[in-house]
Amino acid sequence: MIAQVVLNGFITGLALALPALALTLSYRILKFANFAVGAMLTLGAYFAFVLNVTLHLPLIVAAIGAAALLAATLIATDYLVFARLRDRTAITLLVASIGISFIMENIARLIFGNGSQNFNVAIMGGYQRWNLRFNAEQGYTAITAFAGMIAVYLLLGHTRLGRSMKAVADNPELAAVRGISREAVIRRAWAVNGVLLGAAGVLVGLERGIDPQLGWSYLVSVFAAAILGGLGSPVGAVLGAMTIGVVQELSTLVISPNYREATGFCIIAFILLLRPQGLLGTVSLKK
Amino acid sequence: MTSPAPALSLRQISAGYQGANIVNDVTVDIAPGEIFTVIGPNGSGKSTLAKVVAGLIPTAAGEIWIGTSRLSGLSAPERVRAGLGYVPQEFNIFPNMTIGENLAVAVEFLGRSRGAMAKRREAVLAMFPEAGDRLRMRAGLLSGGERQLLAFACAMMSGPKLLLLDEPSAGLSPIMTAKIIDRITSINKTGVTIFMIEQNVTEALRISTRVMVLVAGAVRVLASPTEFGAKYDLHKVYLS
Amino acid sequence: MTAYLVTILIFVCIAILLGFALNLQWGVCGMANFGLVGFFTLGAYAAALVALSGAGSLAAVAVAALVCAAGSAGLALISLRLSDEYLAILTLGFGQVIGLVALSETWLTGGSLGLSGIPRPLTGLVPEANYEPVFLLLLIVSVAAIYVVLELLQRSPFGRVLRAIRDDDVVAATLGKNVAAMRVKAFAIGGAIIGVAGAFHSFYLTYIDPSQFTTAITGYTFMAVIIGGRGSNKGLVLGAATIIALIESTRFLKDAVEIVDAGQLAALRLIFVGAGLVLVLIYRPQGIASEYQLKSASLFDREDGRPIEAAPAEGERS
Numbered sequence: 001m002i003a004q005v006v007l008n009g010f011i012t013g014l015a016l017a018l019p020a021l022a023l024t025l026s027y028r029i030l031k032f033a034n035f036a037v038g039a040m041l042t043l044g045a046y047f048a049f050v051l052n053v054t055l056h057l058p059l060i061v062a063a064i065g066a067a068a069l070l071a072a073t074l075i076a077t078d079y080l081v082f083a084r085l086r087d088r089t090a091i092t093l094l095v096a097s098i099g100i101s102f103i104m105e106n107i108a109r110l111i112f113g114n115g116s117q118n119f120n121v122a123i124m125g126g127y128q129r130w131n132l133r134f135n136a137e138q139g140y141t142a143i144t145a146f147a148g149m150i151a152v153y154l155l156l157g158h159t160r161l162g163r164s165m166k167a168v169a170d171n172p173e174l175a176a177v178r179g180i181s182r183e184a185v186i187r188r189a190w191a192v193n194g195v196l197l198g199a200a201g202v203l204v205g206l207e208r209g210i211d212p213q214l215g216w217s218y219l220v221s222v223f224a225a226a227i228l229g230g231l232g233s234p235v236g237a238v239l240g241a242m243t244i245g246v247v248q249e250l251s252t253l254v255i256s257p258n259y260r261e262a263t264g265f266c267i268i269a270f271i272l273l274l275r276p277q278g279l280l281g282t283v284s285l286k287k
Numbered sequence: 288m289t290s291p292a293p294a295l296s297l298r299q300i301s302a303g304y305q306g307a308n309i310v311n312d313v314t315v316d317i318a319p320g321e322i323f324t325v326i327g328p329n330g331s332g333k334s335t336l337a338k339v340v341a342g343l344i345p346t347a348a349g350e351i352w353i354g355t356s357r358l359s360g361l362s363a364p365e366r367v368r369a370g371l372g373y374v375p376q377e378f379n380i381f382p383n384m385t386i387g388e389n390l391a392v393a394v395e396f397l398g399r400s401r402g403a404m405a406k407r408r409e410a411v412l413a414m415f416p417e418a419g420d421r422l423r424m425r426a427g428l429l430s431g432g433e434r435q436l437l438a439f440a441c442a443m444m445s446g447p448k449l450l451l452l453d454e455p456s457a458g459l460s461p462i463m464t465a466k467i468i469d470r471i472t473s474i475n476k477t478g479v480t481i482f483m484i485e486q487n488v489t490e491a492l493r494i495s496t497r498v499m500v501l502v503a504g505a506v507r508v509l510a511s512p513t514e515f516g517a518k519y520d521l522h523k524v525y526l527s
Numbered sequence: 528m529t530a531y532l533v534t535i536l537i538f539v540c541i542a543i544l545l546g547f548a549l550n551l552q553w554g555v556c557g558m559a560n561f562g563l564v565g566f567f568t569l570g571a572y573a574a575a576l577v578a579l580s581g582a583g584s585l586a587a588v589a590v591a592a593l594v595c596a597a598g599s600a601g602l603a604l605i606s607l608r609l610s611d612e613y614l615a616i617l618t619l620g621f622g623q624v625i626g627l628v629a630l631s632e633t634w635l636t637g638g639s640l641g642l643s644g645i646p647r648p649l650t651g652l653v654p655e656a657n658y659e660p661v662f663l664l665l666l667i668v669s670v671a672a673i674y675v676v677l678e679l680l681q682r683s684p685f686g687r688v689l690r691a692i693r694d695d696d697v698v699a700a701t702l703g704k705n706v707a708a709m710r711v712k713a714f715a716i717g718g719a720i721i722g723v724a725g726a727f728h729s730f731y732l733t734y735i736d737p738s739q740f741t742t743a744i745t746g747y748t749f750m751a752v753i754i755g756g757r758g759s760n761k762g763l764v765l766g767a768a769t770i771i772a773l774i775e776s777t778r779f780l781k782d783a784v785e786i787v788d789a790g791q792l793a794a795l796r797l798i799f800v801g802a803g804l805v806l807v808l809i810y811r812p813q814g815i816a817s818e819y820q821l822k823s824a825s826l827f828d829r830e831d832g833r834p835i836e837a838a839p840a841e842g843e844r845s
Contacts (some may be wrong), residue, residue: 001303006516073329073462160391160395160396163384163388163391163392163395164392164395164396166381166383166384166388167381167384167392170382170383170384171378171381173343173363173375173378174375174378174380174381175392175512176342176343176362176363176366177341177342177343177363177364177367177375178367178392178393178396178441178445179364179367179368179393179394179395179396179397180392180396181362181364181443246444271478
């Protein structure tokens with residue numbers, strides 16, 4: 001029934017909010033759309049998998065570990081690749097990020113194979129209230145997503161780091177002459193990305209299992225969320241994610257579930273035709 | 288008795304973009320406490336010179352010193368720590384952040400203690416009373432003149448010994464210009480050396496200790512305002 | 528051995544066609560087509576379906592080209608005045624959707640079982656034994672024809688404006704509307720070429736299924752275009768040949784030394800593609816072949832001896 005579908009959609013949307021936030025942050029600060037966001041999600045899931053299944057750590061600990069490991073990986077990736085392309089055209093960075101995604105996803109594929117894995121967690125029960133079913137995984141997703149969103153909100157609005165990110169996103173030259181090192185802020189931005197994507201990777205892995213394709217199939221949805229919200233607006237990213245989640249779940253009522261991922265594409269096309277700046281963003285025109 | 292080190296020392300500075308030098312062999316020493324103004328026709332390289340001193344454009348040749356510290360080779364953020372304050376000509380505030388955030392950001396990344404930062408804040412707010420009760424307002428909503436004042440305030444947050452101003456009165460009404468010029472002289476009286484790029488020659492001559500004319504990237508004249516008024520015809524100098 | 532060489536050359540030719548298309552779309556117009564394999568799939572299935580309906584190979588190729596051109600034009604139109612990342616995600620999403628359709632719409636595409644028994648061109652005229660070399664010849668002729676068309680296009684006013692746009696953003700701004708329309712046209716032409724490549728793929732294999740169309744193809748094509756020097760078709764031929772040679776040599780390696788299985792080999796190749804893309808973008812953004820290309824004279828050079836094609840170094844673009 002509809003209400004159940006909408007509820008499921010909210011939860012899906014919440015899970016999508018974290019990677020959408022990460023994409024938005026890196027877009028604003030680094031000025032390019034990171035097509036490797038899906039692959040980074042995959043890596044996060046696999047980091048957690050190794051910590052949880054191979055090293056027998058509880059999932060919470062594994063999640064925190066994955067967040068830290070991914071943050072370090074992204075800082076290293078920036079140092080090795082993105083830093084060397086720092087002031088190139090956006091399209092070069094796009095292609096480079098696709099290259100990075102090939103590398104990341106296939107390292108996972110190389111090590112773990114194509115099959116789907118699962119975290120080691122006790123079977124979680126469910127709840128029922130007002131005719132709506134709600135399971136514990138969904139609960140964890142909601143809690144983690146909310147925690148992530150609140151953390152980002154506080155970070156951007158009330159911390160020194162957040163102010164430095166806004167400054168560099170706005171005007172890196174001015175930030176420099178006010179004493180802010182662009183490179184240091186960029187490193188920290190990747191670290192934040194890593195934490196968000198690590199946590200999100202665990203959530204996605206919980207919901208649909210961990211396999212090398214995990215991020216790739218999420219990629220379009222993450223972009224759809226960010227574009228719907230307006231590329232560059234964190235609040236927009238969250239709103240966009242919730243909307244995409246609900247629309248995707250509702251779409252399963254009318255079209256085959258195989259095409260769930262296709263809804264993201266259709267939504268993007270739709271938005272770009274009607275209102276390219278999304279809900280809360282400003283449109284970025286071709287030079 | 289040795290004279291104190293110059294507040295700013297430019298030694299044979301040449302700089303430009305991709306091979307073509309916009310600034311050629313500029314040499315000048317600015318004494319502490321001076322108000323030193325650079326004037327010149329459009330395209331003479333004045334803004335480039337300011338950006339070179341600020342550390343935004345690399346030098347092709349020459350050295351820059353502030354007091355006894357060598358600025359050459361330092362990044363822009365490092366120069367702020369060395370005592371340089373810079374107000375760019377445009378885009379000199381963060382419009383999407385509040386006034387309070389603009390001020391905070393200008394002093395938070397210099398490795399200072401909380402106490403020191405709080406003291407700077409007080410000092411700057413005293414100098415710039417306009418800011419006081421509007422700290423939560425988005426800076427983008429300020430008028431042109433108010434933005435300029437905010438930009439000054441932000442540059443002053445780091446407690447600089449030398450303040451670099453790029454066309455501070457550009458695009459402002461005569462009243463606002465007078466206010467800005469007034470503010471500059473007050474700042475100077477607190478001991479901050481001023482190195483200023485200006486289009487407005489009259490005002491420049493009025494408050495400056497010395498004036499330098501830059502034409503096509505080279506120094507044409509370096510004199511006090513009185514000497515300047517007596518000896519030089521500005522038109523001829525600009526066209527030379 | 529000859530049969531093997533013929534097969535390899537056929538794959539090289541198809542790769543060259545894909546490369547020509549991406550070169551036009553990305554190398555010349557700066558439009559990232561991350562859904563290249565999706566258009567390839569579309570062309571292959573369209574051609575297969577038309578050929579299977581008995582309408583003949585020519586019709587099949589034409590329909591494939593048209594369908595892909597239309598799809599490309601559509602995506603380009605949607606993202607017309609927007610910056611690069613929008614077209615990139617649109618094409619990527621489109622590619623995924625095409626893959627989903629190929630896999631799910633069993634009534635049309637045969638689902639995971641695909642389509643088989645696809646009729647080939649010229650079968651009536653050539654004895655079975657000699658077919659493959661003749662097919663290769665047909666393919667080479669087509670590649671050459673398309674090459675000539677593209678070169679003429681580069682030298683036409685259309686091509687000159689496109690190159691001017693790529694090299695100077697101010698020009699683009701002043702030309703306004705026209706630029707947008709031209710980009711769409713160029714993207715569509717590229718799409719048509721991908722469709723043709725897809726048709727040849729269907730004809731050659733006579734059996735297609737979704738597993739043949741992997742993201743790797745998009746990756747390899749980008750690699751070929753970068754290696755060859757963006758915008759340079761001559762260099763591209765070198766790039767495409769290099770890529771195929773590398774792929775095939777890893778196949779031999781795998782058979783000879785059994786460290787990795789097929790799945791791991793596929794993964795290794797993609798890591799190589801990713802790393803290759805990144806490395807070349809960092810260290811040789813103008814490509815590897817472009818230097819040779821500048822030095823060699825060509826039939827198509829201008830009278831004053833200056834070569835016409837020259838992909839600018841990445842750093843020169845603002």
